[in-house]
Amino acid sequence: MRKSIATVSVSGTLPEKLQAIAAAGFDGFELFENDLVACPLSPEDVRHLAADLGLRIELYQPFRDFEAVPADLLAGNLRRAEHKFRLMSRLGADLLLVCSNVAPYAIDDDDLAAEQLRLLGERAAGHGIRIAYEALAWGRHVNDYLRSWRIVRMAGHPALGVCLDSFHILSKGSDPGGIEAIPGEKIFFLQLADAPRLTMDTLQWSRHYRCFPGQGDFDLAGFTQHVQNAGYRGPLSLEVFNDVFRRSDTARTAADAMLSLRFLEDGSAPVLTxxxxxxxxxxxxxxxxxxxxxxxxxxxxxxxxxxxxxxxxxxxxxxxxxxxxxxxxxxxxxxxxxxxxxxxxxxxxxxxxxxxxxxxxxxxxxxxxxxxxxxxxxxxxxxxxxxxxxxxxxxxxxxxxxxxxxxxxxxxxxxxxxxxxxxxxxxxxxxxxxxxxxxxxxxxxxxxxxxxxxxxxxxxxxxxxxxxxxxxxxxxxxxxxxxxxxxxxxxxxxxxxxxxxxxxxxxxxxxxxxxxxxxxxxxxxxxxx
Missing domain, CATH: 3.10.180.10 (2,3-Dihydroxybiphenyl 1,2-Dioxygenase, domain 1)
Structure with missing residues (x-):
């Protein structure tokens, strides 16, 4: 399977990150919006740099607080989306991550969320772009992957699917076995992160203590197997927020990240006596x-x-x-x-x-x-x-x-x-x-x-x-x-x-x-x- 990593997972400027990601052997990357906004390179320059390094932009992220909003806010959200679609076209990226709404004005209404996401999917399809909808563990109303899948299924648009993130699912203690009921073609993206078992606010846990597979306590091998059993054939992608990694050597962190994915795929271990x-x-x-x-x-x-x-x-x-x-x-x-x-x-x-x-x-x-x-x-x-x-x-x-x-x-x-x-x-x-x-x-x-x-x-x-x-x-x-x-x-x-x-x-x-x-x-x- 292709291997990818989010640019937020390593330290440095965007060009430094991409060079380290390529040197570590990754096939692609998730482009985190903050890395692009802070970069002096134009979107076209980033696109060419990635191509020269043999990297594919697998995902652009994040797009926040879109769905299940009052009617007077929808127009503004669609305007933001159109801007992102034009930017992604310049980058050559064709998949946008949409996080479940965390805003206090979000409405607890799955029908409304599905209707507005269907509209977003229609707009995205006009640009050749797809939408991967992700349930954040701290989402205002949608904080469970099965609910995000239910909303996507209700929306019924071919450009709309789900993003599954191991941290958001396993940190809540949710049973990942239900993933196998999701058709593989509707799982648009898979994000992987391990973490130590901690008793703390989930948002802070996520933002500071994620780690690569094999460094924490989650059963990522079992989680990934459920996703593959569902028929997912997209990239294995790492999305890791970690304070230590953000100040560590870029190349070493990228190499460790690749080692963790190879081990996750291999799963074997030597017999030591x-x-x-x-x-x-x-x-x-x-x-x-x-x-x-x-x-x-x-x-x-x-x-x-x-x-x-x-x-x-x-x-x-x-x-x-x-x-x-x-x-x-x-x-x-x-x-x-x-x-x-x-x-x-x-x-x-x-x-x-x-x-x-x-x-x-x-x-x-x-x-x-x-x-x-x-x-x-x-x-x-x-x-x-x-x-x-x-x-x-x-x-x-x-x-x-x-x-x-x-x-x-x-x-x-x-x-x-x-x-x-x-x-x-x-x-x-x-x-x-x-x-x-x-x-x-x-x-x-x-x-x-x-x-x-x-x-x-x-x-x-x-x-x-x-x-x-x-x-x-x-x-x-x-x-x-x-x-x-x-x-x-x-x-x-x-x-x-x-x-x-x-x-x-x-x-x-x-x-x-x-x-x-x-x-x-x-x-x-x-x-x-």
């Missing part, structure tokens, strides 16, 4: 890093000389079919590196269970989560905002189907030189490991006594960990009863280690202790300086 190894550059602290790895008993660490600082360079992941896993990434035209530059390699399973519990990467959270989901097939868990002394760390855990490959992706508003790459090493005696690290001259991060006072209040019967610098967490929930003990080493270069001990059914990451760890890292950094 475990971590095989991590590769660490030693930097100038090679002796210290080697000593720490030896004390940890970390047999899955591969150290390579060089680099200006110790850092995580690569992650090896075991899979029954390394070639197939690598081919999956290639088929998506996805980079072989995670968004923070960490190289990923696939290998046949090495003997024995891995001592790598999980790894953490730092990158724009949505971007990293998309890459992990599309390329590695990891399943996202709840996104968390973790307090840091100088801001927030937004973190999201992602796991393989068997739970053995666990990656935490983090994005922080803290100083750029504070490291976030880390490797968690499994251990069956964290307290003993803390003693060995101290004896080797590499004591764990210092944890304040106040933490242990609070621990006694939160978890009656918890082990006495004062003086060990070991952190503790416990769960009693649907995942099972379990305990979690963990410690953190000081940072070497750009990387640090976590040592974890899981007891019982604990499956988390000790997120409740993250603010203490972050404060301890800041404190350690300040003491060194």
């Amino acid at each position: 475990d971590f095989a190894y991590v590769e660490l550059a030693t930097g100038p602290d090679g002796d210290r890093l080697r000593r720490l790895v030896e004390v940890l008993g970390f047999d899955r660490a591969r150290l390579v000389e060089g680099g200006d600082a110790a850092e995580l360079r690569a992650i090896g992941i075991s899979t029954p079919d390394p070639a197939k896993a690598a081919g999956h990434a290639a088929a998506l035209s996805a980079p072989a590196e995670a968004p923070d530059g960490t190289r990923i390699t696939f290998s046949a399973r090495e003997p024995g269970d891995s001592t790598i519990d999980h790894v953490a990467l730092t990158a724009p959270a949505a971007e990293a989560a998309l890459w992990c989901r599309c390329v590695l097939g990891l399943r996202p868990h709840e996104s968390l905002d973790l307090p840091d002394p100088y801001g927030l760390v937004r973190s999201r855990a992602m796991t393989s189907a068997n739970g053995r490959v666990m990656v935490a992706v983090n994005m922080a508003d803290t100083p750029a030189d504070l490291p976030w790459q880390h490797v968690a090493v499994a251990c069956d005696d964290v307290v003993g490991m803390a003693r060995r690290l101290r004896a080797a001259g590499e004591p764990p991060l210092r944890i304040p006594a106040n933490y242990y006072d609070d621990l006694d209040a939160r978890f009656p019967g918890a082990p006495d960990l004062r003086g060990t610098d070991v952190l503790y967490d416990r769960t009693y929930d649907h995942t099972g009863d379990g305990e979690f003990l963990h410690l953190y080493t000081a940072t070497i270069g750009r990387v640090f280690f976590e040592v974890v001990q899981r007891i019982g059914g604990y499956s988390g990451y000790g997120a409740a202790n993250a603010p203490v760890r972050l404060a301890a890292q800041h404190g350690h950094k300040m003491r060194r300086e």
Whole structure:
């Protein structure tokens, strides 16, 4: 299917947006009115630029507050429409998006809405243009896709159809199965957007928190399948309003957008069994890093000389079919590196269970989560905002189907030189490991006594960990009863280690202790300086 994206989904001027959209491999785009109005190029110049880039203008949008209005307002609305039709002819665009009316003067009358939309369709047809009518989730009266389809059906004009937008449908909790009752030829356009599950005003949710497929919590694969089952054969188009994307690199955002659509179409994922190894550059602290790895008993660490600082360079992941896993990434035209530059390699399973519990990467959270989901097939868990002394760390855990490959992706508003790459090493005696690290001259991060006072209040019967610098967490929930003990080493270069001990059914990451760890890292950094 053709692939399209709304110009509002990426940052930059209109020419910059179109160049990035074309470079990412899109076939066309939705031209957002504000992008054209602010552009010094004439409509004819925009048309020629799009053609030179191999792009088709799939849709011009939005046209607002047209239908179900008092008679004295209809003439003005038709005059506005005629202006848009002439503009679209200059652009070479032949499909106009009409949003359901949100104005307070809109009349709750489907017959009137159908009559006025039929008139609009007649005017549009005279210009060779079609109308795609969309039910906004916050429409004054028409806020459900089945009602918008009923009105289109009542209007009965060949130039009038519906636009289906995944956000407007799924954010309301509507059943998308009803889409299959709409004839495919009357679905004029499909707009796709994912979103995290949030409890907030729907308009604000839509305007600021939409994201690309695979970055949120909606079932877009199931939604898209319903639309295809109805017989829709038009483009898959992304319409994403997101504050972060609007200030992010245009080319990178467009590339992520295309990756999300390819993954949505493909739907497959590699089978991952475990971590095989991590590769660490030693930097100038090679002796210290080697000593720490030896004390940890970390047999899955591969150290390579060089680099200006110790850092995580690569992650090896075991899979029954390394070639197939690598081919999956290639088929998506996805980079072989995670968004923070960490190289990923696939290998046949090495003997024995891995001592790598999980790894953490730092990158724009949505971007990293998309890459992990599309390329590695990891399943996202709840996104968390973790307090840091100088801001927030937004973190999201992602796991393989068997739970053995666990990656935490983090994005922080803290100083750029504070490291976030880390490797968690499994251990069956964290307290003993803390003693060995101290004896080797590499004591764990210092944890304040106040933490242990609070621990006694939160978890009656918890082990006495004062003086060990070991952190503790416990769960009693649907995942099972379990305990979690963990410690953190000081940072070497750009990387640090976590040592974890899981007891019982604990499956988390000790997120409740993250603010203490972050404060301890800041404190350690300040003491060194």
